[in-house]
Amino acid sequence: MSGAPRDAVEGAGRRRRRRGRGEQAVVPDAEFASYYGRPILKRPRWRPLDIAGYLALGGLAGASSLLAAGADATARPALARTAKLGAAGAISLSLAALVHDLGRPSRFLNMLRVVKPTSPMNLGSWLLAGYAPLTMAAAAADVAGRYRAVGAAATASAAALGPAVATYTAVLVSDTAVPAWHGGRRDLPFVFAGSGATAAAGLALVAAPAEETGPARRMAVLGAVLELGAFQLMKRRLGLAAEPYEEGRPRAMLRAAEALTAGGAALAVCAGRRGRARAVLAGTALLAGSTAMRLAVFHAGVASAEDPKYTVVPQRERLEARSRDGDGRP
Template identity: 60%
Template sequence: MSQTDVRLDGSAELRGEREATPGSAGRRRERLMVPKADFDSYYGRPVLNEPTWQAPDIAGYLFLGGLAGASSTLAAAAELTGRPHLARSAKVGALGALGGSLYCLIHDLGRPERFLNMLRVFKVTSPMSVGTWILSGYAPQAACAAATGVTGLFPGLGRAATVGAGLTGPAVATYTAALICDTAVPAWHEGFREMPFLFAGSAAAAAGGLGMLAAPLSES
C-alpha cells in the first residue's frame, strides 16, 4: 500500500517504486523510477548463430528427400496391388528425387568426401550420422527398383528391391525432421514431437501428386 508525504507547500509526493507528477490536464501521470529493461545479449552478439547452410540447397535436400522416400513406399504399394504404371512412375520419380537430394546435400557440404567421411562411424545420437546410413542403404535399392522397372529385366530382383526401398522410404522421409529439431532454434527444437508427422504428411502429399501426374487415371 503506497503512502504519501505532504510537503510544506501542500503538495503530495507518492512514495514507492513510482513517482507521480501532475499532468497538464489535471490528471496524474506516473513516471517510472527504473528505466525499462533493454533485452540484449552480451557484447552485442546475436543470441543464436546464423545457420551456415545455404537455403536453396537445404530446402531442396529436405523436399526431394521426402519425395523420394514417400515415392518408394507408394511404388511398393502399387507393385503389390497390381498397378504397374503407377509403380514404374513412382520408382523413376524416387530415383530422380534421390539424385537431386544428394546433389543438394553434397553441394551444401562443399566437398563430396565429407559425405563419405560420415560413413566412417555410426553414432546413434547424431541424426546426420543415422541419416547418412539410412540413405546409403536406401539408395541402391531405389536405383535397382527403378532400373528393373524401366527395363523389365530381373523382375524378381526388382520386386525385392522395390519392397526394400518401400520399407526404408518412411525413414528417409522423416529422419530429416530429427535433423532439423536437433538445433538451437527454439521454433524447431520445441516441435520435435510434431515435426516427423509434418514431414511424413508433406512427403506423402508430394509423392501422391507426382503419382497422379505420371500414372493413368485408372491407377492413380
C-alpha cells in the same frame, strides 16, 4: 547511438531456491541478456536452396517408395514405374543438394567412417547410403523389364526404409538449438511425413494414368490431413517460438502451402478416374504445397535463430517455473 547495451528482452529471469522457511536465497539472481541485441545462437549457414531442396526431395522419395510398393501389390504397373522413377530421381537430387552444400563429396563419405547412434546426421548418412541404391535398382529393373525378383526385393526394401527417409530430416533439424525447430521436435516428423505423402501423390497424379491413381488420391488426402493437422498442433505447442511462422517470408510460404495442399487434395478427390486435367492441376498444387511447407519451416528456423528473444524468453520462463516449484516445496 546510445552507449548502453540494448537487451533482447526487457527484464530478467529470477530464481530463488529455499530449503526452509526464512532461509535466504542460495543461488544469485540470474539475468539473461543479449549483448547489444545480437543473436545468441549462430545462424544456420546452410544454403537455403540446397537444404530446403534436400528436405523436400527426401520426403518425396521416401513416400514414393511406399506408393511404388503398394502399386506393385495391386497390379498398377504405370503407377509403380512412376513412383519408382520418382523415388530414384528425388533421392539422387537430394544427395546432390546435400553434397553441394557440404562443398566436397568427401565430406559425405567421411560421415560413413563411423556409426554414431546419437548423431542424426551420421545415421541419416547411412540411411541414404543404403536407400539410394535400392531405389535405383528398383527403377532400373522396372524399366529394363528384367531381373524382376531383384527389382521386387529392392522395391520392398526401399519401401521399408521409406518412412525413415521421409521423416529423418525433421529429426535432424529439430536436434539443433534453433527454437522454431527444436521446440517442434515431437510434431515436426509428422508434418514431414504428411508433406512427403502429398508430394509423392502429387507426382503420381501428374505423371501416371488417371485410371491407376486411386492410391495416390487417397494418399493425397491422408497426407494433407496429417501435414496440416500436425503443423497446427506444433504451432500451439511452440508458444512464443511459433511467431516466426507468422511473420515475413515464412508466413507467406505457409499460407501458400496450406492453400495449395488443401486445394490439391480436394481437386484430387474430385478428379476421379476421368479428370486428367484436374489430376495434373491437383498434382502440381500438391507438389508446390509440399515444397512451400519445407521452405517455410527452413526460413522460420533461420529467423528464430537470428532473434535472441526466442532463446531468452523461454529460458527465463523455464527458470521462473523451476523457481516456483522450488519455493513451493515443504
